[in-house]
Amino acid sequence: MNSIQNKILTLVITLLLIVMVIWFTFTYYNQKTQEQYNHILERYLLLNEVTTESQQIVTALNNYLMNPTEVNVEELSRSQGKLERLKNKAAKFRNSQNDFALNNYENLIDSLIETANQSVLSRTQPQTENYLGEFSEANRISEYISEMTLTLIDIELKTYERIYRSIIDQSEELRVFGIRLLILITVILLLLANWLSRRITRPIHKLTQAAHELSMGRFDLKIDVESNDEISFLAKMFEKMRVNINNYLAEIKQKAKLENELQQNKLLLRESQLRSLQSQMNPHFLYNTLDILSKKAFLDGAEETSDLLVSVAGVLRYNLNNLEDSTALFEEVDVLHQYIDIQKARFTDRLQFYCEVDEACLMIRIPRLTLQPIVENAIIHAIEPVENGGSIWFRAKESADYMRIEIEDNGVGMTGEQVKQILKDKEKSPEGHFTGIGLNNVIKRLSLFYNSEDVYGIESTLGAGTKVILKIPKDKGAEGNEKTLNS
Numbered sequence: 001m002n003s004i005q006n007k008i009l010t011l012v013i014t015l016l017l018i019v020m021v022i023w024f025t026f027t028y029y030n031q032k033t034q035e036q037y038n039h040i041l042e043r044y045l046l047l048n049e050v051t052t053e054s055q056q057i058v059t060a061l062n063n064y065l066m067n068p069t070e071v072n073v074e075e076l077s078r079s080q081g082k083l084e085r086l087k088n089k090a091a092k093f094r095n096s097q098n099d100f101a102l103n104n105y106e107n108l109i110d111s112l113i114e115t116a117n118q119s120v121l122s123r124t125q126p127q128t129e130n131y132l133g134e135f136s137e138a139n140r141i142s143e144y145i146s147e148m149t150l151t152l153i154d155i156e157l158k159t160y161e162r163i164y165r166s167i168i169d170q171s172e173e174l175r176v177f178g179i180r181l182l183i184l185i186t187v188i189l190l191l192l193a194n195w196l197s198r199r200i201t202r203p204i205h206k207l208t209q210a211a212h213e214l215s216m217g218r219f220d221l222k223i224d225v226e227s228n229d230e231i232s233f234l235a236k237m238f239e240k241m242r243v244n245i246n247n248y249l250a251e252i253k254q255k256a257k258l259e260n261e262l263q264q265n266k267l268l269l270r271e272s273q274l275r276s277l278q279s280q281m282n283p284h285f286l287y288n289t290l291d292i293l294s295k296k297a298f299l300d301g302a303e304e305t306s307d308l309l310v311s312v313a314g315v316l317r318y319n320l321n322n323l324e325d326s327t328a329l330f331e332e333v334d335v336l337h338q339y340i341d342i343q344k345a346r347f348t349d350r351l352q353f354y355c356e357v358d359e360a361c362l363m364i365r366i367p368r369l370t371l372q373p374i375v376e377n378a379i380i381h382a383i384e385p386v387e388n389g390g391s392i393w394f395r396a397k398e399s400a401d402y403m404r405i406e407i408e409d410n411g412v413g414m415t416g417e418q419v420k421q422i423l424k425d426k427e428k429s430p431e432g433h434f435t436g437i438g439l440n441n442v443i444k445r446l447s448l449f450y451n452s453e454d455v456y457g458i459e460s461t462l463g464a465g466t467k468v469i470l471k472i473p474k475d476k477g478a479e480g481n482e483k484t485l486n487s
Helices: 003-065 069-089 097-122 130-159 162-213 230-276 283-299 303-318 329-350 371-383 416-423 438-452 477-486
Strands: 326-328 351-357 365-368 391-396 400-410 456-461 465-475
Touching: 003 069, 003 097, 003 130, 003 162, 130 283, 162 230, 230 391, 230 438, 230 465, 303 329, 326 329, 329 351, 329 365, 329 371, 329 391, 371 391, 371 400, 371 438, 371 465, 416 438, 416 456, 438 456, 465 477
Parallel strands: 351 391
Antiparallel strands: 326 365, 391 400, 400 465, 456 465
């Protein structure tokens, strides 16, 4: 991970490298110019020193001639040696422009030294005055050397005029180059600083926007920050926090939904129980009365009346049980047969009932009063309105994943829109005469009991009958949903 500190250090190091390169470049050019100046100045100083030293020889020679001591001889000798060395140095400055003048210059120096030696030698001889002429010659040669020095300097000035101008031009070009380089470096530094600041501030800006969205309660927007430093790590932590909060809110909503469904379930059960109780006048008293009438009818020989009263009592007893409990399918089928016996006494041959049940389906658990209200709804809508009555088929079959229960009639049927309204709970179905429970109530209780919307279906064709289909899951719903109903 490339941290912000590393980015800043990289910028600083880059700036230092640029400054160092510029400093070394200017130092190099300045050093070259300084060397050129020093080289020219060294030539001038050397020529001037030759003139000075030639005059020093004349002075030393005069001192010796006036006072021929050992000290004065040594002083003269030192001056001659120094002048010889200066001549050798001057020879190194030879070029095509000063070759002739420099040869004369060297010859004059040699002549001066030789004349000084001859003057010393003449001074040592007695009875002679030749040394004075030699001294005068040496003085004259020294003056020639001074003049020749000026001549050489003039030649040097003419020779190095182009170099002077070149140095001046280079200095001007260097100044212009420095200004341009300063502008270029300034632009580069501004662009580099802007790029680095955007690399740092853009992720921070995105993270700030994400934090603002979170503060506004929008936890569904993914936090995506492209960076490879600490901001990226912070963004990942924000994203993880957002996901956790979003999951927590989803869990709260799911719990609220379940609590709402549970509340609706309790209300439906209470409504069903209330409807069932409202359809009866003092049900316990009525049940006991029916039981007494059944026994009296049997004693009086009215066996059919007795059987009918037993069926009514059985259905009534079953309806008196707690609707919040589930029951086995075979109990619902037994009560359904008793209910059909009662309806057959009413409709006689107008009602035909057929029952087909697989034994494997008899022990499945379903909510109480599931089948009877559906059959009662079929009788109300399929049997009563038709003069010749009709037929009802009850089937319970086992399939791979669920038990399939079908209740079919050959009555007047329904339109597709009516079926959709019932399935979508947009139209409240009529309530049963006996139980006071309508199809709408049964559908809601089944959905809550099995926690699924795919446990029921209605197939109907206008004029051809209706089929209600229940799909009871094998591997879920019964035991767990029974606890839900009792909670």
